[in-house]
Amino acid sequence: MKSKIKALRKQHRISQDELAEAVDVTRQTITSLECEKYTASLVLAYKIARYFHLTIEEVFDFSEIQ
């Protein structure tokens, strides 16, 4: 699923490692989300959105669903 994670991360000038630690997953998980290898779980989506002070819907792109 497309998302603004990479763009938000760059705006905040933090590495994948820093974001990973902040939301309590491995760096590999962040890489996979940014490269659209798979879709975040609901809880991880929430943690990432909250980290950037945004809503889930603001971070993830649901336009291609259904």
Next chain:
Amino acid sequence: MKSKIKALRKQHRISQDELAEAVDVTRQTITSLECEKYTASLVLAYKIARYFHLTIEEVFDFSEIQ
């Protein structure tokens, strides 16, 4: 994870079966979410929220995270 799914479904006077069909999962999945057997995927959470014309954050309870 706690959610307002059951309450919203009753407000809308639809069965688990109807909601399941609307969001393209089995009735068992809806039962499991309502009984907190597991947490919806991001995509399913979105579909359910959209069905009720709400945001994901309005339907699911993230207050117990972290």
Next chain:
DNA sequence: AAAAAATGTCAAGTACACTTTGCATATTTT
């Protein structure tokens, strides 16, 4: 230019979201 930090990827393993089928009980409708 060299060193350090950041990123992408691969492979194998674990945990859990979701399916399918089927049955038992509860609730609603007739």
Next chain:
DNA sequence: AAAATATGCAAAGTGTACTTGACATTTTTT
């Protein structure tokens, strides 16, 4: 009260989110 509909649950299977560890390449810093 009987019939129909709705709900809860169990067990076994599939797919995928996420982990771990390790390596190669790119980007940034010195």
